[in-house]
Amino acid sequence: MGIVDNLLKLLVIAFVGLIYLPAVLVVILSFNQSSAIAFPLTGLTLDWYVKKPVGYEYAALVSLLYDWGFWDALRNSVTNSLAVAALTAVIVTSSALALRHRVRGRDQLFYLILLGFIVPGVTLGLGSTILYSVLHMEYSFWSVVLINVVYTVPFGLILMMSRFDPDLVEYERAASTLRAAPISVFRRITAPLIRWEIISATIFGFLLSWGELIRTGFMLKGTPVLSVYVYTQLSVNPLTPKFYAMGTLISAVSFVGLVILGFLLSRGAGGQR
Amino acid sequence: MLPGLATSVLGVIIPLLILVPVSFYKFRFPTVIPEFTLTNYVGYIFSAQTASILLNTFGLSGLTCFLAFLIGYPVAYTLTFKIRNAVLKTYIISLLMVPFLIDWSIRTVAWISVLGVHGFINYMLSSAGIEPIRLLLSPVSLYVIWLQTYTLFMMFPIYLAMQRIDPDYIRAAQVLRASPRRVQYDIIFKLSMPGIVTGFAFVFVSTLGDYVTPSLWAGGIQTLGLSIASYAGNYLWPQASAMSMIMLVMTLVVMYLLVTVGKIKKLLYER
Numbered sequence: 299m300g301i302v303d304n305l306l307k308l309l310v311i312a313f314v315g316l317i318y319l320p321a322v323l324v325v326i327l328s329f330n331q332s333s334a335i336a337f338p339l340t341g342l343t344l345d346w347y348v349k350k351p352v353g354y355e356y357a358a359l360v361s362l363l364y365d366w367g368f369w370d371a372l373r374n375s376v377t378n379s380l381a382v383a384a385l386t387a388v389i390v391t392s393s394a395l396a397l398r399h400r401v402r403g404r405d406q407l408f409y410l411i412l413l414g415f416i417v418p419g420v421t422l423g424l425g426s427t428i429l430y431s432v433l434h435m436e437y438s439f440w441s442v443v444l445i446n447v448v449y450t451v452p453f454g455l456i457l458m459m460s461r462f463d464p465d466l467v468e469y470e471r472a473a474s475t476l477r478a479a480p481i482s483v484f485r486r487i488t489a490p491l492i493r494w495e496i497i498s499a500t501i502f503g504f505l506l507s508w509g510e511l512i513r514t515g516f517m518l519k520g521t522p523v524l525s526v527y528v529y530t531q532l533s534v535n536p537l538t539p540k541f542y543a544m545g546t547l548i549s550a551v552s553f554v555g556l557v558i559l560g561f562l563l564s565r566g567a568g569g570q571r
Numbered sequence: 572m573l574p575g576l577a578t579s580v581l582g583v584i585i586p587l588l589i590l591v592p593v594s595f596y597k598f599r600f601p602t603v604i605p606e607f608t609l610t611n612y613v614g615y616i617f618s619a620q621t622a623s624i625l626l627n628t629f630g631l632s633g634l635t636c637f638l639a640f641l642i643g644y645p646v647a648y649t650l651t652f653k654i655r656n657a658v659l660k661t662y663i664i665s666l667l668m669v670p671f672l673i674d675w676s677i678r679t680v681a682w683i684s685v686l687g688v689h690g691f692i693n694y695m696l697s698s699a700g701i702e703p704i705r706l707l708l709s710p711v712s713l714y715v716i717w718l719q720t721y722t723l724f725m726m727f728p729i730y731l732a733m734q735r736i737d738p739d740y741i742r743a744a745q746v747l748r749a750s751p752r753r754v755q756y757d758i759i760f761k762l763s764m765p766g767i768v769t770g771f772a773f774v775f776v777s778t779l780g781d782y783v784t785p786s787l788w789a790g791g792i793q794t795l796g797l798s799i800a801s802y803a804g805n806y807l808w809p810q811a812s813a814m815s816m817i818m819l820v821m822t823l824v825v826m827y828l829l830v831t832v833g834k835i836k837k838l839l840y841e842r
Contacts, residue, residue, distance in 0.1 A: 304648040310633045310663065313646055320681035323691055327684050336689030359798040385578075393575035397840055408836060409826065410579045415720035416772070416826055417583060418780025420796045420814045421721055424803045425586030428593055428812070451575065459839040505668075511675035512783055516803075528781070529676040537680055545677035552672040560665030564658040 318411035323547060328542035333359065345542040358535035362543045378439065378523050379445045379504045386503030389447065390454035391496050395488065397459065398467055408455075415452035422448070423516030437519040445517055446507040453506060454499035461495055461563070476561055494562050501562075505555045508548075524548060587819065594812035603808055611813035620793065625817075628795040631710070631785070632778040633705070635717045636725070640767065640776045642718065643725035647766075650726075651733040667726070670719050679716055679787055686712055708790040716784055721777050725770035731838050732766025733759065768833035772825045779818065 305382055331341035349361040353468075362368060426445055430437060469491065473483045489496075507514075511525040519528055528548075532541060592612055597604045615621055648710045654660050674711060686706035693703040706712055733826035736759060744754050795818060802811035829835045 299829070303653055306645055306653055309642075310646050310649050313642060313722075314666060317667070317722075319691070320678070320685050320719070321670065321673060323684035324677065324681045334689065335683050335687060337684075337691060337694035371600075378780065389574045389578055392573070395704060396575075397795075405836060407576060408839075410584075411575050412829070412835070413826065414579060414583045416776050416819050416829070417587065417822055418776055418796065420780050420782050420799050420803075421590070421818050421822070422583065422586060422780075424799060424808070424811055424815055425590045426582075427803065428808055429586045429589050432589065444578070444582050447578055451578065456839060459612045459833065505672045509672055512781060525675050528674055532676050532680060537683060541677070541680060542684075545674060547682065548674045549669075552674075553669060556665050556669055559668075560662045563665060564661040 312490075317341060324542045324545050324549070328539050328546045330539045333337075333538045335539065335542070346538070356375060356535065357531065358538045358540055360540070362547065365540075365544075367531075368524075370521050370546060371524045374521050375508060375524040378442055378446070378480045378497075379507045381439075381443045382507040383504035384452055385443065385447045386450045387496055387500040389451050390458055390499045391492070393451070394398045394455055394458045396464070398462070409465075411455060412452050414448035419512035423513050427516050437517050442514055442517045442523065445513045446510055447503075449510065449513060450503040450506045454502055457502055458495045458499050461498075462492070466491055494565055498559055498562050499561050500542050501555050505552050505559075508552060508555075576770065590812040590815050590819070593808055594816050596809045598807055598809045608809075611809045612816075615810065615813055624793050624795055624798060627792055628779065631713065631717075631789070631792070631794065632775050634715060635721065635778050636771050638718055638773045639725040640770065643722050643770060644729055644763075644767070646722075647726045647729040647733055647763075650730055651736075652759075653725055660796050664727070664730075669719075671723050675783060678720065679784060682712060682716055682788075683707065686715070708788060710789060710792065712783060712788045712790075713792075716788060717781070720784075721774045724773035726778060728769035728773065728838060729763055729766035732763045732769075735838075736762045765832070765834045765838060766829060769835055769838065772829050772833060776822060776825055779821065795842045 300405065301366070327335055327339070328346055329342045330336075331343045331345070332339075343549060346361055348363045351360050352362050355397070357365070357367075397404055409427045426441070428442065435441075466488070469487050470483055473487045474480075478486070493540065509525055511529055514523060515526055515529065528541070528544060535541075592605075593603065595607050595609070597606045597608045597610070627805070650660055650663060654663070673681075683690060687693070688703050688705070688707075690706075692706065695770045697703060740758050740762075741754055744758055749757070780796055782794065782800040785792060785794050786797055795814060799811050799818070802808075802814065
């Protein structure tokens, strides 16, 4: 069995390696001197990040620091993802807590929420587009937030519920039996026990909406969010290391978020199993 | 309970329901006319490309599911049974999420650096004296990108299912001298079945709804999602809605499988 075990561990390492290879190459190539996405590198430079443009250059050649559209989209993405994260946290926590109890309609609620993830993005995008047009409503900040929340909540719910302490209900029941008011049961028993799960769901909601394009693309108007900006820029411009510099910066946010998430989740994992 | 209900109804149910009437409406340039017609359906079903588009769509998504299973199952198995350190396990799972969370377009164009004519693989090949090969703009690149993104959706539900297998079952089988192969198949594989079904469903619907990746990298292969997106982009809403109905029916089938075979609620609550 020893050989099989090692082969299996090798497979996990190979898998992690494979899915990271493009990300690592993106970072390396964002420092390439030549404007081609090609190996070998012609030299290392920070030009794609900070070089001051000399005149009217192609958008694909302007460095990241001087690409105003990028910074507008970044600001837009941050506010958008923060709103999505906050809403995700509230909806996921309230739904997850409700789903633990044997109330009527529990399964139906769960399937309904799950539907937000199961429905293909393109179908939901089309339906929302038509709905806004029928109601004569303009796309707004909140339409982007809503279509993202519908998608992030099922993920957050699965993440949170798969990690709930099975004895949580017992603790709550004990507190209620001792005549604690519902609000103080939540504040003093439930919330402290699930706070890491709440924070994890919040971070996950932020990260999911940070990179989402398929659904968000349908709700496009005015200043785009990052994913839409990158997509439209790439459809009209040749690919240069500038876009890899952009990717490095955007992905750095995701990566930092995930390291924090891993840290938070492993805090809980230490106690269980 | 209320916030979850409200968002789902507002954000999912109503937008989907509105597709039903629109799919029966007429389209006369440049607007939609609310008069009943079946032409959107009839025209689509009898169109020459429809069969091949549907076949492509199922073929691409189906094979991606299967490949994701071939990778995801052993990875989930290793994480559950071979790695004892809980903290390490959590970090590995978090790290596996990264590619999924990287920006959509960046994740796709990142593969140019690996698969492109001047990319990493061809650079390695040419250093070894081998002619460059075309990897991008072909189904190969589509599968690679989809697998990088969605294998996680296969692995995670299987992992959840395996976590719930009582180690006593395995020990009991071993005491009763079951062969390792029977332990693997009769206990671990069969008890992971809900997770496997859930994984197939998750990967299938995700690839079904992703029209951006095929539009960029499939090398001109048409899929159902792509058709819907291009019709929707040209404001041909009735036709796009009719096509969406096909997708919705498939979604409901998937949902039905999740509830009955996958027993998805057992993965998360109802211990």
